[in-house]
Amino acid sequence: MNVYPFLRPILMSMDAEKAHRLTISLLKTGLGPRYACADPALSCKVFGIEFKNPLGLAAGFDKDAEVIAPLFHMGFGFVEAGTVTPRPQPGNPKPRVFRDAGNKSVINRMGFPGKGLDYFAGNVAAYRQGHGKGQDVLGANIGINKDAPSPVDDYRDGIARLAPAADYITVNVSSPNTAGLRDLQRRDELDRLLEALMEERNRQPVKPPLLLKVAPDLDSAQRAAIAELALRHRIDGLIVSNTTLARPAALAPALKEEKGGLSGQLLKDLATDVIGDFYRLTEGNLPIVGAGGIGGPEDAYAKICAGASLVQVYTGLVFEGPSLVPRILEGLAALLKKDGFSHVAEAVGAAHAYGQRAAKAVR
DSSP states (O other): OOOHHHHHHHHHHSOHHHHHHHHHHHHHTTOSOOOOOOOGGGOEEETTEEESSSEEEOTTSSTTSOOHHHHHHTTOSEEEEEEEOSSOBOOSOSOOEEEEGGGTEEEEOOOOOBSOHHHHHHHHHHHHHHHOSSSSEEEEEEOOOTTOSOHHHHHHHHHHHHTTTOSEEEEEOOOTTSTTGGGGGSHHHHHHHHHHHHHHHHTSSSOOOEEEEEOSOOOHHHHHHHHHHHHHTTOSEEEEOOOBOOOOTTSOGGGTTOOSEEEEGGGHHHHHHHHHHHHHHTTTOSOEEEESOOOSHHHHHHHHHHTOSEEEESHHHHHHOTTHHHHHHHHHHHHHHHTTOSSHHHHTTTTSTTSSSOOSSOO
16 A cells, blocks of 8 residues: 555655654555566666666665565565664764755765664564565665774675675765765775675675675766776676765755755766766676666666666655656656667667667667
């Protein structure tokens, strides 16, 4: 049952973080909507994993892996839980989430609040006991504690604990809300980090794909360095992108001085451009998960044509509700058919001359 149309006015009148906690509580009761996408044109295989469809839920929504099953019931092809840190932490002081309803965008400075790796891993294990592995694609997004003496060790802990149960693991080095985290994207730091984390992944009995989530606020030299390192260390994919520190002119004036990362529609064009840049830099040889400002099927399609094999939403759900999932999937299937693509994989990178196939109409 989809109760969102009735709840939306209540949720939007509440503090954003309280509204989110209420949503999680309601999902735990089983009141979430159910939708199943069965269109074979949307199924895909990326980094060796079969996906029912290319639309996923980005990290940040289910930080502690508390409502995995209800989220899959909504129709997502994959769900990424987290970001999880080894030890519990409260995150940054409140208030720390701010909506710009007019622009369907959000600023957050959460700072990885959560109950820690033990609680998270327990929830993932409980889900696997009830649903098995291989039916739904579950990703785990790992981060570091604010006071981590060794970021590398924090990431290693996440990999070691979650490798047996997660279908893939994302290393988050791009949140702007943990001091020093984005410095790990610098060439030398990232080189050492990827070497250590690939070594950790490869020593596990179960070796899930390892992805790197990067920021949109990278200059051309930084993007080129990350692409080169990602290919050299043979990581399995990139998630492009996290939130931005930019403050576009259209942002609500009351929010322009708020610190934190900006997501939603005001991030859309920047994120799509960065996806295209990474697709070009890797010559289409590294799978990309596209995120940032997806509020409808056209947005998802643009990111796929720019080079994303998969796409993720989060902020769009805040303003559109769970009906966004079927709207994107059904609209995406229609756009593919209109442009003469028989399968979503054919459209990946179509905006590029060396894409798998030139699009007849790239939006």
